[in-house]
Amino acid sequence: MTEMPSIQWFPGHMAKTRRLIRESLSLVDCVAEVLDARIPISSRNPEFDALCAGKPRVLVLNKSDLADAQATKSWLAAFRAEGLCAIAVDCKSGAGIKEFVPAVRELLSERLERLKAKGMSGKALRVMVAGIPNSGKSTFINRIAGAKYAKAEDRPGVTRGRQWISIGLGLELLDMPGILWPKFENAAVGEHLAFTGAIKDDILDTELLAARLCEELAKNYASMLSVRYKLSGELPTQGGQLLEMIGKHRGMLAAGGRVDTERAAAVLLDEFRGGILGRITLERSTKGS
Ligand code: G4P
Numbered sequence: 001m002t003e004m005p006s007i008q009w010f011p012g013h014m015a016k017t018r019r020l021i022r023e024s025l026s027l028v029d030c031v032a033e034v035l036d037a038r039i040p041i042s043s044r045n046p047e048f049d050a051l052c053a054g055k056p057r058v059l060v061l062n063k064s065d066l067a068d069a070q071a072t073k074s075w076l077a078a079f080r081a082e083g084l085c086a087i088a089v090d091c092k093s094g095a096g097i098k099e100f101v102p103a104v105r106e107l108l109s110e111r112l113e114r115l116k117a118k119g120m121s122g123k124a125l126r127v128m129v130a131g132i133p134n135s136g137k138s139t140f141i142n143r144i145a146g147a148k149y150a151k152a153e154d155r156p157g158v159t160r161g162r163q164w165i166s167i168g169l170g171l172e173l174l175d176m177p178g179i180l181w182p183k184f185e186n187a188a189v190g191e192h193l194a195f196t197g198a199i200k201d202d203i204l205d206t207e208l209l210a211a212r213l214c215e216e217l218a219k220n221y222a223s224m225l226s227v228r229y230k231l232s233g234e235l236p237t238q239g240g241q242l243l244e245m246i247g248k249h250r251g252m253l254a255a256g257g258r259v260d261t262e263r264a265a266a267v268l269l270d271e272f273r274g275g276i277l278g279r280i281t282l283e284r285s286t287k288g289s
Contacts, residue, residue, distance in 0.1 A: 002211040002239040007190030009199050010182040017179045021051060021130060028174055029108050030056040032100075034131035034140055037067035037088060040075045041283045042192040043132050047181045055128075056107045058085045060100070062136040065090035071281035078285040091139040100144060101169050124172045126164075132198045133178030141165055141173055192282055197273050210265030211239030213272060216282060218242060224278040228271065243268065 025031075031052045036043040040061060048057070059079055064072050072088050079086035085107045089096035105112060108125055115123050129137050145167045165173045180198070184190040193199050195213050217225050218235045225231060229246045236242050240261075247253075247264030254260040271277050 001215060001237075002208060004187070004191065004205075004208045004212050006184070006187045007194055007199060007204065008183060009190070009193075009203060010180060013177075014179050017177045018047070018051065021128070021176055021179065024128060024174060024176070025052060025055055028055065028126040028128040029111055030058060030104060030125070031128045031130055032058045032060050032104075032140075032173075034060045034062050034129060034135045034137045036132070036135050036196050036198070037061040037064040037072050037075070038281050039192040039196055039283050040079075040281075040285070042189040043135055043196075043198065045130075045132065045179065045181055046185065048130075056085070058087065058100075058103050058107055058127075060131075060140065061086065061088040062091055062140055064088040064096065065092055066275040066279060068279050068281040071284060074285045089140065089143075091136050091143045094143055097140075097143050101171060104171065122170075124166070124170050126172045126174065128174045128176060130176040131178065132180055132193065134197045135178070137175060137178065141175055144171075144173070195269070195272065195282065201269070206269060207243070207261055207265045210268045211243050213268060214239040214242040214246070217272075217277070217280070221278070221280055224280070228277050 031048070033044070033048060044059075045051075061067075061072060061075060076086050076088055085103055087096055087099045087103050089100070091097070104125060104127060111125070112121075115121055129141055131137050145165050163175055165175065167173060178198075180193070184193070190199070191209070191212055194201075194204055194209055195216075201209075214225070215237065218237060218239075222235050225235065225242075225246075229249050231245060231249060236245065243261050243264050244259045246268060247259040247261055250264065250267065252260040252263045252267070254263075272280070
């Protein structure tokens with residue numbers, strides 16, 4: 001197996017985001033945690049249970065168009081079996097988006113009853129939209145709101161005040177910048193976040209990363225790799241060799257006729273992230289299938 005130094009990524013401004021989330025919680029009725037349906041374990045922030053203590057939460061498995069449909073179904077069943085509110089959406093096409101408002105209303109049914117009893121049925125429910133960088137939070141908000149709004153930036157220096165987005169269905173959304181946590185539980189979590197683009201490539205060795213992705217894909221999605229890159233026979237289990245094979249078959253040669261593995265890495269990561277290889281889920285639910 002390719003040895004990859006463990007990824008730990010917690011730039012200073014994320015501590016600020018954590019503070020912003022904590023300070024904003026009193027303003028909202030619930031939190032929508034936007035996950036990446038391809039990595040429902042790694043894209044869940046383990047700090048959220050403590051950070052959002054007491055606030056009801058809805059899990060939004062976004063990018064479901066890129067994930068294995070059966071695996072997403074199993075994940076929904078598994079989360080619901082745990083008593084969690086979870087929906088799957090695809091913000092590119094809008095599939096599943098209609099489920100969001102009813103899910104929030106059901107999650108907050110007691111609050112709605114209380115408001116009704118006080119004669120305040122018209123009061124909007126307020127939802128914080130949070131999650132890892134690049135999980136699609138702003139695309140999700142745009143989809144629901146049906147309009148373009150300025151994105152909460154994950155970079156330092158471009159953060160701005162809180163932004164409320166009224167979506168006109170008795171709901172107001174509060175967007176938060178993307179957040180990770182200081183220490184990933186294990187190497188796979190960091191890698192999966194990097195594969196899917198939640199961690200910026202410029203702090204990573206993308207060749208090693210792509211070699212690790214090759215190894216993961218060769219385990220469960222070998223035929224997709226073979227079809228896409230026209231590889232025949234059994235695939236090598238060593239990621240570096242597999243990446244070289246992909247580069248060679250794509251005719252990516254550098255000076256001296258050597259395979260340009262850096263280019264092959266960029267292509268593989270791009271095609272995986274864009275769903276060109278096919279619909280892939282890297283993490284399986286052991287329950288709910
Ligand atoms: P963030 O606020 O959580 O950081 O994420 P953002 O909405 O900026 O989305 C990050 C990337 O993911 C964007 O692609 C966006 O188009 C894409 N995306 C969001 N939701 C979905 C989805 O449900 N399915 C698919 N396939 N992609 C989704 P990008 O390449 O950064 O930009 P662009 O393609 O919009 O130009």
